[in-house]
Amino acid sequence: GDSVTQMEGPVTLSEEAFLTINCTYTATGYPSLFWYVQYPGEGLQLLLKATKADDKGSNKGFEATYRKETTSFHLEKGSVQVSDSAVYFCAPNSGYALNFGKGTSLLVTP
Amino acid sequence: NAGVTQTPKFRVLKTGQSMTLLCAQDMNHEYMYWYRQDPGMGLRLIHYSVGEGTTAKGEVPDGYNVSRLKKQNFLLGLESAAPSQTSVYFCASANTGELFFGEGSRLTVL
Numbered sequence: 001g002d003s004v005t006q007m008e009g010p011v012t013l014s015e016e017a018f019l020t021i022n023c024t025y026t027a028t029g030y031p032s033l034f035w036y037v038q039y040p041g042e043g044l045q046l047l048l049k050a051t052k053a054d055d056k057g058s059n060k061g062f063e064a065t066y067r068k069e070t071t072s073f074h075l076e077k078g079s080v081q082v083s084d085s086a087v088y089f090c091a092p093n094s095g096y097a098l099n100f101g102k103g104t105s106l107l108v109t110p
Numbered sequence: 111n112a113g114v115t116q117t118p119k120f121r122v123l124k125t126g127q128s129m130t131l132l133c134a135q136d137m138n139h140e141y142m143y144w145y146r147q148d149p150g151m152g153l154r155l156i157h158y159s160v161g162e163g164t165t166a167k168g169e170v171p172d173g174y175n176v177s178r179l180k181k182q183n184f185l186l187g188l189e190s191a192a193p194s195q196t197s198v199y200f201c202a203s204a205n206t207g208e209l210f211f212g213e214g215s216r217l218t219v220l
Contacts, residue, residue, distance in 0.1 A: 032207050034207070034208070036209075042213060042214075043114075043200050043202075043211030043212055043213050043214055044153070044200070044202075044209070044211045045211065046208045046209070049207065049208065051207070089152075089153065093207065098143070098155075098204075098209055099155060099169065100145070100152055100153035100154075100155075101152050101153075102150070102151065102152030103152050103153070
């Protein structure tokens with residue numbers, strides 16, 4: 001099945017710093033790629049997605065580009081806020097079952 | 111909009127007791143999933159269903175059973191609870207691509 005490798009963290013940044021969370025995946029065929037975010041005490045929610053190579057997903061200032069040649073979908077944000085503190089999950093999906101990794105914990109300090 | 115609703119939200123069990131977690135979705139989604147989330151282990155798929163009357167095993171199915179008698183409901187059962195099943199359980203549903211999650215059910219087995 002599909003699998004993902006991403007840095008576990010915790011990643012600690014100061015407010016307004018640049019964020020990159022790396023994600024590489026293995027999958028059969030050509031999966032859709034997703035980033036989910038989990039705020040403290042809540043379930044996961046979709047942050048952004050890309051469905052084909054070279055697509056860029058974006059939402060709330062976050063961006064990620066589907067790189068087929070490097071099987072990567074790195075998450076970036078130019079200026080993080082304290083409210084971005086959460087756990088971020090990268091997830092490829094080429095079938096029925098979506099497998100999530102351990103996620104990356106992000107803490108943004110004032 | 112209710113979305114995905116999980117009941118109960120909290121439960122404490124003694125070893126050997128049984129219980130059922132209920133997941134209900136009102137979005138007419140075909141696919142439903144049960145995950146467990148543990149510190150340092152990320153989100154792991156227990157069982158999933160691709161339609162009414164169908165179920166399939168995920169990554170960590172042992173000790174759990176599921177049923178999907180109605181399209182909108184997906185039940186997760188523990189026949190004989192063990193301390194290793196102490197976790198936060200998340201249900202999710204989807205048609206294609208994006209998963210919609212419930213708020214989670216925290217289960218403690220003493």
